[in-house]
Amino acid sequence: xxxxxxKSLKPDIIVEMLEMAVAFESWNKVMERADMLYQCVxxxxxxxxxxxxxxxxxPFINIERxxxxxxxxxxxxxxxxxxxxxxxxxxxxxxxxxxxxxWMEDLDxxxxxxxxxxxxxxQMNRYALEIEAGQVQLLEEFVKFLLEHPEEWLAGLKxxxxxxxxxxxxxxxxxxxxxDQIQGDGKEIDSSNNDDMYHYCYQRALYEQWMGRxxxxxxxxxxxxxxxxxxxxDRYFIRCTALLESLREEATGEQIGRYRMMxxxxx
Numbered sequence: 001x002x003x004x005x006x007k008s009l010k011p012d013i014i015v016e017m018l019e020m021a022v023a024f025e026s027w028n029k030v031m032e033r034a035d036m037l038y039q040c041v042x043x044x045x046x047x048x049x050x051x052x053x054x055x056x057x058x059p060f061i062n063i064e065r066x067x068x069x070x071x072x073x074x075x076x077x078x079x080x081x082x083x084x085x086x087x088x089x090x091x092x093x094x095x096x097x098x099x100x101x102x103w104m105e106d107l108d109x110x111x112x113x114x115x116x117x118x119x120x121x122x123q124m125n126r127y128a129l130e131i132e133a134g135q136v137q138l139l140e141e142f143v144k145f146l147l148e149h150p151e152e153w154l155a156g157l158k159x160x161x162x163x164x165x166x167x168x169x170x171x172x173x174x175x176x177x178x179x180d181q182i183q184g185d186g187k188e189i190d191s192s193n194n195d196d197m198y199h200y201c202y203q204r205a206l207y208e209q210w211m212g213r214x215x216x217x218x219x220x221x222x223x224x225x226x227x228x229x230x231x232x233x234d235r236y237f238i239r240c241t242a243l244l245e246s247l248r249e250e251a252t253g254e255q256i257g258r259y260r261m262m263x264x265x266x267x
Contacts, residue, residue: 009040011063011070018077030081038074066111072098072118095122128159134167154196161203198227214250229266
């Protein structure tokens with residue numbers, strides 16, 4: 001893409017486009033837009049350096065975040081796309097890029113905080129990538145990391161549970177360690193991060209089904225159905241109802257009653 005066009009683009013608009021592509025799990029589009037964001041901020045950065053070399057103030061750029069954020073976010077999103085497409089080596093390379101963003105010049109306090117946040121994301125995502133690839137020997141270390149960083153427990157459990165389903169690991173002990181966070185006060189699972197919670201509940205239902213606990217699986221799929229409805233994601237909803245229908249014969253009458261009532265409420 002021509003440099004003049006890149007400089008006319010708005011980094012924050014590209015971030016929104018990226019987030020939309022992620023929501024629809026369109027990983028090729030995520031890759032394209034991550035590259036677009038990187039090229040855009042690189043063009044802005046290079047222009048700023050040219051003005052600086054001439055001793056002239058660079059034109060004002062209206063952006064919502066420090067420039068370093070957009071570099072980090074472009075690498076983060078590209079890494080996510082590689083990871084979702086099973087391209088582990090490429091995902092590792094992207095993580096290395098946003099793990100160390102301190103090379104940028106003139107970082108103020110806010111910029112340094114962004115650098116630290118991406119360094120933390122890199123640590124989390126390195127664990128997630130290796131766990132997903134089947135490195136079960138890292139599971140205990142990852143659990144320790146999650147216990148030390150409670151803000152990450154939901155995203156981490158989503159990774160662990162999905163990996164357990166894929167690689168046929170028994171993780172009851174791990175799930176028990178996070179029992180209080182998962183169950184809350186013993187009532188309905190809830191979270192401000194509905195997307196992560198949806199994926200966790202869906203994968204947990206698959207895990208419980210594999211472990212031969214169909215009624216527990218139904219409980220989690222009912223939670224996932226409600227979250228899919230809140231998220232207004234039809235494909236999530238269809239996926240959940242298909243799984244519940246496969247478990248219908250082993251569900252209790254009370255569970256099926258709740259399922260029917262839920263569907264009535266959602267009409």
